[in-house]
Amino acid sequence: MLTVENTTTWLVTFTDKITQQTAYLSELDQAIGDGDHGSNMARGTTAMKAKLENTAFTSVSELFKVAAMTLISTVGGASGPLYGSAFLAMSKQAEASTEDVPAIIKAGLEGIQKRGKAERGEKTMVDVWAAALDALDTNTLTHHTIEEAVHETKHIQATKGRAAYLADRSVGHLDPGAVSTGYLFEAMLEGDIIQ
Amino acid sequence: MTQAHFGVVIVSHVPELAKGLVALLKESAKDVPITYSGGTDDGDIGSSFTNISQAIEENTADEIFAFYDLGSAKMTLEMVMEMTDKQIHLMDTALVEGAFTAAALLQGGAPLERIMQQLKPLTVK
Ligand SMILES: Nc1ncnc2c1ncn2[C@@H]1O[C@H](COP(=O)(O)OP(=O)(O)OP(=O)(O)O)[C@@H](O)[C@H]1O
Ligand SMILES: [Mg+2]
Numbered sequence: 668m669l670t671v672e673n674t675t676t677w678l679v680t681f682t683d684k685i686t687q688q689t690a691y692l693s694e695l696d697q698a699i700g701d702g703d704h705g706s707n708m709a710r711g712t713t714a715m716k717a718k719l720e721n722t723a724f725t726s727v728s729e730l731f732k733v734a735a736m737t738l739i740s741t742v743g744g745a746s747g748p749l750y751g752s753a754f755l756a757m758s759k760q761a762e763a764s765t766e767d768v769p770a771i772i773k774a775g776l777e778g779i780q781k782r783g784k785a786e787r788g789e790k791t792m793v794d795v796w797a798a799a800l801d802a803l804d805t806n807t808l809t810h811h812t813i814e815e816a817v818h819e820t821k822h823i824q825a826t827k828g829r830a831a832y833l834a835d836r837s838v839g840h841l842d843p844g845a846v847s848t849g850y851l852f853e854a855m856l857e858g859d860i861i862q
Numbered sequence: 863m864t865q866a867h868f869g870v871v872i873v874s875h876v877p878e879l880a881k882g883l884v885a886l887l888k889e890s891a892k893d894v895p896i897t898y899s900g901g902t903d904d905g906d907i908g909s910s911f912t913n914i915s916q917a918i919e920e921n922t923a924d925e926i927f928a929f930y931d932l933g934s935a936k937m938t939l940e941m942v943m944e945m946t947d948k949q950i951h952l953m954d955t956a957l958v959e960g961a962f963t964a965a966a967l968l969q970g971g972a973p974l975e976r977i978m979q980q981l982k983p984l985t986v987k
Contacts (some may be wrong), residue, residue: 782940
């Protein structure tokens with residue numbers, strides 16, 4: 668179950684991971700994109716963390732909404748509207764129930780797909796969101812399953828996002844958004860959200 | 863000219879690109895309300911929710927043809943569209959050709975259907 672407290676910890680831990688890996692994420696994006704995924708995500712999550720730490724939330728739904736709006740207005744790249752749409756959809760779902768964590772993640776995935784129109788297997792963050800949801804549904808979300816899902820993107824040819832312009836030259840590289848999504852679910856694991 | 867009903871909004875990752883395209887359009891569409899958003903809040907390359915919202919709100923027209931360059935420009939435009947009262951036609955055309963076609967036809971007073979019809983073959987995304 669999500670609470671204001673564990674959701675704050677989750678997203679703050681996510682921010683800290685992004686901050687630590689900013690250069691690495693940008694380096695991944697340099698290979699198959701425009702080299703800004705790390706700085707985009709660092710700018711966005713740092714602003715989000717500040718908002719989370721300085722606001723007294725009365726609900727998880729409200730927390731996700733503020734997180735979403737902050738990312739949408741600060742990230743500056745595709746990951747802004749994508750993570751933003753995920754968190755907005757999660758905010759809606761959390762209004763209905765904070766008990767069912769897979770349902771919240773499912774809403775997030777649907778939010779991303781509504782925004783970016785990517786299906787699974789197009790070498791985007793969708794691949795890791797979808798794999799994490801599968802794992803949550805079967806109680807098998809571990810560092811290992813997350814890592815596997817992230818690594819899977821290396822072998823795929825991109826058909827959405829900037830990397831799609833590279834066609835078969837995108838093969839052999841990790842998708843930066845998949846890697847940052849990996850950090851989101853690592854942070855979830857570390858946050859005692861799922862038992 | 864009476865207050866125009868239709869306007870054009872340009873959204874690009876690069877401030878100079880957006881600004882330059884507007885200069886090109888204005889040559890053939892001096893009476894059409896055209897506004898733009900280029901780059902991030904800090905003027906770097908990327909997209910800004912705030913700048914795009916502003917370009918839409920500052921445009922004196924109520925119904926807008928919006929043109930964009932790549933990925934996040936479109937997605938951010940869509941987020942703004944969900945939060946504005948204005949009617950926005952998000953066009954997946956080649957940026958320069960599409961925007962020029964719309965602006966020139968609007969200057970000539972063409973109706974919506976006619977403009978849509980001419981934009982359709984310019985769809986590239
Ligand atoms: N249509 C999409 N659907 C899902 N995920 C996407 C899509 N487009 C891009 N992504 C994800 O976003 C990541 C890139 O994020 P980043 O912040 O670098 O934006 P960007 O691609 O530079 O944005 P821009 O569109 O401005 O070029 C990719 O690695 C991918 O995971
Ligand atoms: Mg990028």
